[in-house]
Amino acid sequence: MFLFSRPYSNHVSPGTTVMGTQIAKIIKSKNQQYKEGKKVFCSTGWRTHSVINPNTLEKDVMPKFYVLPDFGNLSPSLGLGVLGMPGNTALFGFLNICDPKPGETVVISAAAGAVGSHVGQIAKDLGCNVIGFAGSDHKVKWLKEVLKFDAAFNYKTKDVTAALLEAAPHGVDCYFDNVGGEFSSAVIYRMKSFGRVSVCGSISSYNTNPKNLPKVPMLQPAIVFKQLKIEGFIVSKWAGEWQNGIERNLNLIKAGKLIYPEHVTQGFENLPQAFMGMLNGDNIGKVLVKV
Amino acid sequence: MFLFSRPYSNHVSPGTTVMGTQIAKIIKSKNQQYKEGKKVFCSTGWRTHSVINPNTLEKDVMPKFYVLPDFGNLSPSLGLGVLGMPGNTALFGFLNICDPKPGETVVISAAAGAVGSHVGQIAKDLGCNVIGFAGSDHKVKWLKEVLKFDAAFNYKTKDVTAALLEAAPHGVDCYFDNVGGEFSSAVIYRMKSFGRVSVCGSISSYNTNPKNLPKVPMLQPAIVFKQLKIEGFIVSKWAGEWQNGIERNLNLIKAGKLIYPEHVTQGFENLPQAFMGMLNGDNIGKVLVKV
Structure with missing residues (x-):
């Protein structure tokens, strides 16, 4: 699942991995804090697979890597939208x-x-x-x-x-x-x-x-x-209150006060098309790509 | 002594007294709180003489009429500028x-x-x-x-x-x-x-x-x-702290931290010329007219 960010792309030269965030599953891990099978939020750009060492991850003002909080029955994809x-x-x-x-x-x-x-x-x-x-x-x-x-x-x-x-x-x-x-x-x-x-x-x-x-x-x-x-x-101004924000929005959803449409496109190869569609204003709500 | 205000003049029709504030001397008074000889700040427009009843004065967000605080040896005209x-x-x-x-x-x-x-x-x-x-x-x-x-x-x-x-x-x-x-x-x-x-x-x-x-x-x-x-x-946002502001600026002057040039024109009849000179950028500091 990918989320798009656009305005920063002006500063990027051709050949760079396109930026974007995703919800990924840990398929192999040597780190006890991040066990196999866990869902994580990460900011690794448009990639199918990534290798991450959380201990040497470059520090950033934005949260770049964390185990997804418990969303109950809700889709983990919400971690890229209403709960992200x-x-x-x-x-x-x-x-x-x-x-x-x-x-x-x-x-x-x-x-x-x-x-x-x-x-x-x-x-x-x-x-x-x-x-x-x-x-x-x-x-x-x-x-x-x-x-x-x-x-x-x-x-x-x-x-x-x-x-x-x-x-x-x-x-x-x-x-x-x-x-x-x-x-x-x-x-x-x-x-x-x-x-x-x-x-x-x-x-x-x-x-x-x-x-x-x-x-x-x-x-x-x-x-x-x-x-x-x-x-x-x-x-990023409120990076210190990140998990608190997710919790408050989760509570709004549980109280039936928040509708959060997602527009999901299937397949990594369709990323560019989905991205351009978002810019054209084709969609309602969060635009995501499922790999 | 007059102070000019301009941006509001767009909304005023010909024949209206031009707005402006002045430091005036009370030359006759039946009000014990405002004794003859006292200097007052007032907002009565371009006039040589005004009759004011402080008790029936229209309420405004801006201070419109008050006895000038004690400026010591400094000129009362500062009540229109650095101490106003x-x-x-x-x-x-x-x-x-x-x-x-x-x-x-x-x-x-x-x-x-x-x-x-x-x-x-x-x-x-x-x-x-x-x-x-x-x-x-x-x-x-x-x-x-x-x-x-x-x-x-x-x-x-x-x-x-x-x-x-x-x-x-x-x-x-x-x-x-x-x-x-x-x-x-x-x-x-x-x-x-x-x-x-x-x-x-x-x-x-x-x-x-x-x-x-x-x-x-x-x-x-x-x-x-x-x-x-x-x-x-x-x-006017800080109308409630008006006298405190004047005091703080007075203290800056006493500490030698504030230079406050005044550009003084003599004579009521020269008001329009002084006003236009100010708009032309002819002057440094506060533009005043002494009547």
């Missing part, structure tokens, strides 16, 4: 940066993705007014009918400002931003005083030349006069 | 949002203004590496020679990115932003991980149509991957 990095991204990135309160209005971009859909469900559970944006009518329907978002829009066919005037006439308190760019400028100019923006991703710039970034309306007038706080994060 | 709103803006807006540490690199735009020059001196006193940008060679010289900034540049003749590569080759920790726009995008892309930006003003947009804001390179890639925090503020 994307789940912790949603939980910590939303709660710790947006600090949402019951009754507040929350906007989420890329809302049908693994992280966005998770954030929206936490916000609903808190009693927020939740507005999601996604890139197809199919996703919008799913956000409204299955996840019970208060409103959802297809940003490809609906003007963002018009959508927000409709669904949040008094303004936006929290914005969980996965995309950046023009879309985010439009949301930020519809925020209330003391609004909070958690910047989790910048999808709209990932295919652009970093030396020639897209130009968008400047944000400072909104930032000053509405006294906004905009904070970006990488989930 | 601009002084509290610099003190609270820099320390509470940027949270600067000794040895960190601090960049300040509009650094020769009342607020910018104050921020730079607090940063120097803390032991930071201080880099200022201003709009004339005369101001740059003053920042370096009189205020002892570690580096200063004329943004009209020096490329911002090149200046920062020279004066802050390892990146910027704190940015006190008075201007916004292209300038700020350039600084933000030179920040270190976990950098903090305090957005105090957006001068570059004040003369533009709010419906057609200047377009600048999008900020989200820097915000996410450098995990930046960008926060805007209006100094």
Whole structure:
């Protein structure tokens, strides 16, 4: 099972193993702490087999190798999604940066993705007014009918400002931003005083030349006069609370408060296709490849 | 004595008294708490004389009327600058949002203004590496020679990115932003991980149509991957600590740590000229008019 990470690939030269994380089974071990048959989370890139010595593993800010916690009857693949990095991204990135309160209005971009859909469900559970944006009518329907978002829009066919005037006439308190760019400028100019923006991703710039970034309306007038706080994060920031995050998300699932779709492709040879499909926005929820 | 405020003037129709604050002398009073001869701070706009009833004064988030604290031998005009709103803006807006540490690199735009020059001196006193940008060679010289900034540049003749590569080759920790726009995008892309930006003003947009804001390179890639925090503020946020702020700045002056130039124009009839001069960047420090 693989999870994809993209924005870092700009810095990688051809021939390098593509980065990615996986849930793997230990098929041979000389280390008593990591017994054969155990499932582990590891960050070894797109590989069918890996040899790992946990004692000499390069130190990183991100957890790179650990025995999967007990998920009960749930699939170990959740360790790559809702009970792994994307789940912790949603939980910590939303709660710790947006600090949402019951009754507040929350906007989420890329809302049908693994992280966005998770954030929206936490916000609903808190009693927020939740507005999601996604890139197809199919996703919008799913956000409204299955996840019970208060409103959802297809940003490809609906003007963002018009959508927000409709669904949040008094303004936006929290914005969980996965995309950046023009879309985010439009949301930020519809925020209330003391609004909070958690910047989790910048999808709209990932295919652009970093030396020639897209130009968008400047944000400072909104930032000053509405006294906004905009904070970006990488989930490694909360590496010290990793297992606690997994446990909290596991509890949300057990309480029936979290739906976590997975889009699974079979076969190592289909990795590139699955990766590109994810970038094209073909999928709802976490995109995984089963080897 | 008058202090100017500009960005709010977009919303005001012709015929309205121009907003501004002043230090005035009470020349007649029936209120025992406000005796004749006392100096007061008040926010009554561009007027030679005002009648005020402190008990029926409209409540505002900003302090609008108070008897000036005892400044000792210092000029009461400081109540409009370093010992008033601009002084509290610099003190609270820099320390509470940027949270600067000794040895960190601090960049300040509009650094020769009342607020910018104050921020730079607090940063120097803390032991930071201080880099200022201003709009004339005369101001740059003053920042370096009189205020002892570690580096200063004329943004009209020096490329911002090149200046920062020279004066802050390892990146910027704190940015006190008075201007916004292209300038700020350039600084933000030179920040270190976990950098903090305090957005105090957006001068570059004040003369533009709010419906057609200047377009600048999008900020989200820097915000996410450098995990930046960008926060805007209006100094009214710290209205509850107003007198404490004045006292702290007074102590800095007494300790010889704060130079606070004032540019004084004589005569009520010269208010418009002084106001426009300030917008043209003709002055160093606080622009005041003595009536």
